Amino acid sequence: MEKKIVKLGVVGLKRGAYVAWTLIGDDNVVIRAVADSDPETLRLCKEDYEKNGVKDFLCFDSIEELLKSDVDAVYIATDKPLHTKHAIMALEAGKHVLSEIPVVETLEEAKLLRDAVKAHPELKYMAAENCFYWEFIQEWKRMHEAGRFGDILYAESEYLHATKPEEIKPYSPENHWRRYNPAISYLTHNLGPLLYIMDDYCVSVSCMAPKVTKYNPYSDKDENGIAIFRTAKGAVIRIFIGFGMYVGYDHNFALYGTRGSILTDKTKPLEEAHSFAKLSDTPDTFEKYIEIPVKLSKTNDVYGHGGVDAIMIRDFIKCIIDDTEPPIDVDMGLRISLPGIYANMSANQNGELVQIPERY
Helix, strand or coil, X not given: CCCCCEEEEEECCCXXXXXXXXXXXXXXXXXXXXXXCCHHHHHHHHHHHXXXXXXXXXXXXXXXXXXXXXXXXXXXXXXXHHHHHHHHHHHHXXXXXXXXXXXXXXXXXXXXXXXHHHCCCCCCEEECCHHHHCHHHXXXXXXXXXXXXCCEEEEEEEEEECCCHHHCCXXXXXXXXHHHCCHHHCCHHHHHHHHHHHCCCEEEEEEECCCCCCCCCCCCCCCEEEXXXXXXXXXXXXXXXXXXXXXXXXXXXXXXXXXXXXXXXXXXXXXXXXXXXXXXXXXXXXXXXXXXXXCCCCCCCCCCHHHHHHHHHHHHHHHHHHCCCCCCCHHHHXXXXXXXXXXXXXXXXXXXXXXXXXXX
C-alpha cells in the first residue's frame, strides 16, 4: 500500500512557523506552503525553513493564495479574531483544518463554524489546544477515570502571564487585537484541560474583572478576570486569567473530589513542578499531601510549552492519515472556547449570572 503523505500549509507564521517546524523530517508530512501578510515575517520563515532542510515549499502573502495551492491540510495560526473566518475558508476550499484557539470570537461564529464542519464530513477539523497534551493533565485524567478522586466537586486553574514593567510598550500595530481583547475570553488553556479531565461542560457563569489602576497603560481591555462556572455535573470551576499584574508566567491547576484531591506546586514554574495529592486509596494522606512525580514532557521542546505542540500537530496529521476522528473536534473546541465569551458578558454586567446553552 502506498504511504500517504500529508501536504501541509501554514497560515500565520509568528506561532505557526515554529509549531510546524517540529514536523521537519517527519515521514508522514511535508510543509508544502506558508503564508503571512507581513513580508518580513514571511522572509524570516523562508530563510529558517530552507536552512533546516525544507525544500520546494511555496510562500504566499495571503490565505486566499495559499488555499489555491495543492496543500491537503492547513494549520491556522493567524490572529485570534480571524480563526473562524480562515477555518471556514479552508474547509470550503477542501482542506483539513487545525485551528488555533479560541476557535470562535463571537456567538454567531459558533453556528457558522459548526455548519461548515458538518457540511464537509470528508474533512478533519481539530482545535489546537496544546495544553490537553501536558503529561500531568493526561495523568490526572487517568487517575480520575480510575476513580481516585471520586466525584469532582470543585476545580480551579490560573493563567498568569504578564509583561515585565520595563518591557511594556505601545501595541504595534496600534489596533492589534491584544489591545482590546478581555483577558477572560482567553481561557481555553485552563478551562479546557479541566473539562477534558472531568468529561463535563459549563452551564452558567458569573465573572468579575478588577477595576483598578491599569498595569499596562496601553491596554483598553480588562487585563484580569475571575470566572466561576457551574458544570452540567454540578461541579464548580474557578478560572483566573491574570495578564495585568506583577506576576510573571505560570499555569496552576487543582481538583478536589469526594475521594481525593490534587494540585500543582505553585512555588515552581510549571515545567519544573510535580503534582501533590491526597487520596483515600493511599494510607496516611488525609493530613499530608504526597508527591505525584509527573512534569511536562521535554520531547521536541524547542519553543516551550513542554514539547506538546509537536505532539498536538502530529495527532492532527495522524487523524488524517488514519481517517479517524480528531482528538479535539469542533464540539470540544466550542465547549472550551464559548464559555470565555459568556464570562465576558457576565463581567460587563457586573457579575450577573449568565446561562450557557447546552447546545452552542
